[in-house]
Amino acid sequence: MKKVEAIIRKSKFGDVRDALHKVEVNFFSYWDVTGVGNEKEGHVYRGISYSTSDIQRRHLAIVVNDEFLERTVKAITDAAGTGAVGDGKIFVSTVDDAIRIRTGESGGSTLN
């Protein structure tokens, strides 16, 4: 089992979700994150200019069986890309086990 973590533009979330559904990745969690990077956003408030390096992105966590890995990563890469700096990153790691709380069963079948 692999965990695919993707940090993507919020504006691309709908496209990514649809692309994942198309390759039958139907279950995943996401949350909004704030990060720090090179991107600077200019603000002016009551005559005072300031900039923030806070970057708003959406973080997706998807646990899939090994055979789903390639298509999951490809779906995200294709759907989330704009070609501009700041499209985000994908991290892949190995997951030891998965347990379904309702039944107590474990292993890859819990992901189906």
Added chain:
Amino acid sequence: METTALFTANNVWMMICTALVFFMHLGFSFLEIGLTRQKNTINILFKNFFVITVGLLLYALGGFNLMYPGFEDGALGIFKFAGFGIAAPEGGMTTAYADGGYTWWTDFLFQGMFAATAATIVSGAVAERIKLNSFMIFAILYVGLIYPIVGSWKWGGGFLDAMGFYDFAGSTLVHSVGGWAALVAIYLLGARIGKFDADGTARAIPGHNLPLAAAGVLILWLGWFGFNGGSVLSADPELTSLTLVTTCLAAAAGGVASAIFSNILYKNFDLTMFMNGVLGGLVGITAGADQMGPTDAILIGIIAGIIIVLGIALIDKLKLDDPVGAVAVHLICGIWGTLAVGIFGAMAGLDQFLIQLAGIGIVGAFCVICSFFLLYIVKLLSGGSIRVEKEEELKGLDLAEHGMDAYADFRLNQH
């Protein structure tokens, strides 16, 4: 019956205006919490509730009789107190009172709604760092004593009135009285943590809810229909309608001028400047709303709008911290509006201008001295400081002073 119908109509109008001025307290509350941070919301609302409730009670206890004591002919007209409590005088409910403009009860309540405004102005300026106890003691003293005494000099028929000083609805008597105290208070308090860098550069502390602030400004504008419209002190068709026209034109011109001028200076369309400009126009027209023509009103508004933008920058330059722009709006535009009576409209003239200037100086000196003195007393009563501890300020006054959250489900950003 003709007289009775007119009396009733007059009185109804004045009671509507009373309700509109009351509504302004919601406007002030929304504006103040919108332009400050989430962690101090409860504290600001608490102060606003305190000011309107205690202000009204104090006005009944003695404020009204201090403000309208009935100076005798030939008296100096500086100080007189007509006794505690309120009771309608003989004939107070008839056309014999106030030329049939309103009943004595309406008079009390209309003026009572004004009284609390002066302290509410201070509340916004000192937000996010003053001790609640200190603010409450100061508000009691300022609304209970200083506001009515200054008011008596002009509206109570005192020496400013005898001098020919003109202030239709309170550019000086309400807004500057509050503004001077706000200026002294923010000078004594110091800036909020994080407002200025170590090298003195001003930093932005953005307000947490601009939609609420915008609602507050529009509510204040609506309230001003009563604030100025009611200051005609009857439903006189010509004067009330003229007053509402000048009031609205000045507000509109002030907002537009502020938005354009701040855009030229800072290259952005700043909603908060737009909103402050509307308020600046309103404060600016208040002293002469019944004396101006439409063009005068627009000019007064435009100048007020420009003054606001410069005023806010000036406050930052002086290393003072005024989260809501109360000093620029109420003090600086209050002074401008009072002077404008001598420059534009039916009363314009050098003599009037000088009288206006003298009135501003006298009221200013009195308010500044009293504010220093009262805040010194408040400081002694508050254990040596009117400012909360550093940890309390960082944590937010909602938790430190009240142990409450304004948005209990939204504790995302504790700053």
